Amino acid sequence: MRQRHVISLVLALLLCGSLAFAQGDHEKWLLVEVTDVSGQPLKEACVTFVPKEGEIIFRNADSRGRVKLKRPEAASYRVVVKVEGYEAQKREVTIGSKSETVAFSLQPRGNHR
Numbered sequence: 001m002r003q004r005h006v007i008s009l010v011l012a013l014l015l016c017g018s019l020a021f022a023q024g025d026h027e028k029w030l031l032v033e034v035t036d037v038s039g040q041p042l043k044e045a046c047v048t049f050v051p052k053e054g055e056i057i058f059r060n061a062d063s064r065g066r067v068k069l070k071r072p073e074a075a076s077y078r079v080v081v082k083v084e085g086y087e088a089q090k091r092e093v094t095i096g097s098k099s100e101t102v103a104f105s106l107q108p109r110g111n112h113r
Helices: 002-023
Strands: 029-037 046-051 059-060 068-070 077-083 089-094 101-105
Touching: 029 046, 029 077, 059 068, 068 089, 089 101
Parallel strands: 029 101
Antiparallel strands: 029 068, 046 059, 046 077, 077 089
């Protein structure tokens, strides 16, 4: 009988430890969403993350016009978004203790007539 209680206690501790690990495993990220002015995703977007210190990171947007930078090293980035045929945009982004989402809406390059 005592052995069953010990086994139950060990299993309970293991389960609680697993739940605590899963709850504390929320990774921080910076999500960049790139659309045109009508709200359509720009899957051709090239997103550049320029930290104040460290390496520059280049990523291409997925089919939904998104780039997710997981576990960003730096607290501040200059985010530059470029797409062929659209005006480039840049923005300073500071990442705190929570994840951040930054949306860019790009204007087509003007064809002046």
